[in-house]
Amino acid sequence: MSATYGLMFLGAWSVQRSERHFLFWAASLLVNAICVAGFAYAPRAYPGIVSLLILGVVVAIQCLWMGMRSFDGRRPFKPPLLWLPLMSFPAHLLVIETLPANLAAAFGFLALTLMAGGASLYTLRRGEDRRSLPRRTCGLALFAYVPVYAISAIDSVAGRFDNATFLLLSDQVICSILVVSLFSVTLKRSRRALEAQALQDGLTGALNRTGLEYQLARGGRLAGRTVLAVDLDHFKLINDRFGHAAGDEVLQRFAALARRQLGPGDLLARTGGEEFVLVLAGERGGRSPDQRAEDLRRLFAETPTPWRGGLIPATVSIGLADVSPGTSFCDSMEAADRALYRVKQAGRNRVMSAHAISFPVSA
Structure with a gap:
């Protein structure tokens, strides 16, 4: 389902190339779809695969975050946003070599929790439309990933590794809500722009x-x-x-x-x-x-x-x-x-x- 949503955003970007947030959101959903499938079906015997999947989800969340920044008219790439993706892969490989498998998995889910929390806080607290219902829904949907990853971290510490179904179902439900809210955010802004064009003089910016x-x-x-x-x-x-x-x-x-x-x-x-x-x-x-x-x-x-x-x-x-x-x-x-x-x-x-x-x- 994430892949389908990603292709929808990719199609929207192909029609409106100036709307770069569509491209970021498409990349986020497509990468997330690959990673979710990997968590469900990839062999766990190879630690590097798990580390790559953790890195992929971190990158997916970051792409969504950068898409929100682009949507708000901000510079998508901000150096402080790069440290977690850059450090998560080597750090997770190091943790796998030094800690038991359950603690290594918990470390990875902790990184995802931090990334999802940061993206949620930005969505809820920044942007001119941050008080709108679609924007708040989007921020809360992102925040819903926080308890999902936190529960997965706790399960990992307890040695319960059979949570792939829980992750898959949670992701599909939250992803559906997130995508609907993202489309609603863009539609609301487009409607405001059309209203402004209908109510404003194009030359001076004054009302007509x-x-x-x-x-x-x-x-x-x-x-x-x-x-x-x-x-x-x-x-x-x-x-x-x-x-x-x-x-x-x-x-x-x-x-x-x-x-x-x-x-x-x-x-x-x-x-x-x-x-x-x-x-x-x-x-x-x-x-x-x-x-x-x-x-x-x-x-x-x-x-x-x-x-x-x-x-x-x-x-x-x-x-x-x-x-x-x-x-x-x-x-x-x-x-x-x-x-x-x-x-x-x-x-x-x-x-x-x-x-x-x-x-x-x-x-």
Whole structure:
């Protein structure tokens, strides 16, 4: 069964070569299948065979561990992870020559216990999705190998070597749970990536209209928030003078600067070509929403966009409106848009509330 699962992961990797964790998991399951069969059928008269099988299972667990690291975007190979595989084979051969067979077997199972415990702890404690049910299931499945190997070590110390059936059945049950959880982990991440693509603007990384509506629906109460309607001034002239690639760079620059001003509960969305919407949850750093809007306007005006050895100056106009109790977000958005329209009539590059100019352009 482990071999079948390994071939499934190998097939998944052949379709998505960039997903290297599939290759590590395939290698882990295929090596484990060979070793489990070896424990069940290989002759025990040759100590070197047992040592090789112990090393194989250690390598299988390490491959699974490295696959999890690769899945998390980490470097798969980490020098501290190599010492146990490198030392297990010669150490086990040495133990076989110096200790009775039962203690030598117990030593091997102890090495497996340590490796399985380390892989389990990493899976449960690291990774952005470590709190998800599939990830926890995966970590607990790995941890289930710990008592299996510990029991095998105890049986070896007691001189009971007829535990091949126990090892085989335990491995098949745990392996099935582990593989299902691994596939669930990858499917969950793929679903999150698709959701992010559906809810985010591909150029700036800000939310799109659908994403903004989704986040507002999740956010609950809107009263007390402030809506900012933002428009980059004379953006068509930037495209005409420097090219659309330069215009994209200016958009990305503004989104990056705006994102730096966000606090907990704040939202940033790109709702049109050069149009953005910010939803501010309240004060941040002692600055009110209208002061924060002015800070953003001033920061963008004072931070030209680098482009091909030069700088592209740009400014923004901002209209803002508070979401008062009993007022819908759409009504507040319309009020902010009307304020933005008045800003453009007044000469752009300033902030205006829905009722009056909050901050004129700095002299």
